[in-house]
Amino acid sequence: MRKFLVVLLLLLCAMGLAACNEQKPAEPNGGQTGEALLKLEEYPRVDGSTANLPMMAQIMADSVGITLAEAEQLTSCRKTADAWLALAEGDADLLLVYEAAEMTKQQLAEIGTELTIEPIGRDALVFIVNEDNPVQSLTQEQLIGIYSGEITNWSEVGGDDLPIVPFQRPDESGSQSLFVKLLMQGRQPMEAPTEFRPAEMGGLIEQLASYNNSADALGYSVFYYASYMYQQPGLRFLAVDGVLPSDESIADGSYPLLNEYYLAVRSADLVDEQSPVSKLYRWILSDDGKQSIRQAGYIPLD
Numbered sequence: 001m002r003k004f005l006v007v008l009l010l011l012l013c014a015m016g017l018a019a020c021n022e023q024k025p026a027e028p029n030g031g032q033t034g035e036a037l038l039k040l041e042e043y044p045r046v047d048g049s050t051a052n053l054p055m056m057a058q059i060m061a062d063s064v065g066i067t068l069a070e071a072e073q074l075t076s077c078r079k080t081a082d083a084w085l086a087l088a089e090g091d092a093d094l095l096l097v098y099e100a101a102e103m104t105k106q107q108l109a110e111i112g113t114e115l116t117i118e119p120i121g122r123d124a125l126v127f128i129v130n131e132d133n134p135v136q137s138l139t140q141e142q143l144i145g146i147y148s149g150e151i152t153n154w155s156e157v158g159g160d161d162l163p164i165v166p167f168q169r170p171d172e173s174g175s176q177s178l179f180v181k182l183l184m185q186g187r188q189p190m191e192a193p194t195e196f197r198p199a200e201m202g203g204l205i206e207q208l209a210s211y212n213n214s215a216d217a218l219g220y221s222v223f224y225y226a227s228y229m230y231q232q233p234g235l236r237f238l239a240v241d242g243v244l245p246s247d248e249s250i251a252d253g254s255y256p257l258l259n260e261y262y263l264a265v266r267s268a269d270l271v272d273e274q275s276p277v278s279k280l281y282r283w284i285l286s287d288d289g290k291q292s293i294r295q296a297g298y299i300p301l302d
Contacts (some may be wrong), residue, residue, distance in 0.1 A: 020047035036065035044093035051225035058296035098174035104213030119260035137239035167219035
């Protein structure tokens, strides 16, 4: 009898441990106690930029009260330009997105939908080279010279005697609009050949890593994407004006090429404060929303 009780006790303990090891759902409301902000079936159609996908998943998990893994399976997005147009045309309800390119802004003006746009966090335009490139830092003026075609050899900026192969992104991409706004500031970049202008953000990083297996290529991306979403071996960041991009230098503003990312909705959807879009919009701007952004690894605006 005693042996039976011991076996039964061990079995009950094992069952208890198994229950404890089951994946728990994300705590609703960014870890706050109480009911979830929204039910999954009423969750708005959230869209945005590729680099914001992990943030989208974390916000869904925290506001609905599901696991992050479940939220990741339910999260997708268009590219930056398409997301802005989808919001204006009624095909998306809320965006977590980078700034629209000028041509996209013109299209939005033609559509005429009133949008409410709030900056919610900070990212950076970063420049990427092969790890074998001896150049560690470039000034903004040197980068402008390279992308305007005035500087064509790495030896002109302290590197080896190799031609500089500068990659760009398509005009409508989010990273290209940041590049034009933050670095070129009204100056016209030289026209890049098609093979040096990959359509996908990840494609640019892949081509930088594989181009001729050499150290002559140069490209750019946004910090979060290149650091946490699409790392490639053999590449590293350049410092700009002597400051290396990092979580710390972006948060304290010492890295020079900074820009916000945004929360955007149709203004008409905020009229009813009890609508799912309005609830989620206000939650993202709250302390709980900022904590969710931080939990996803991004840098929220205080």
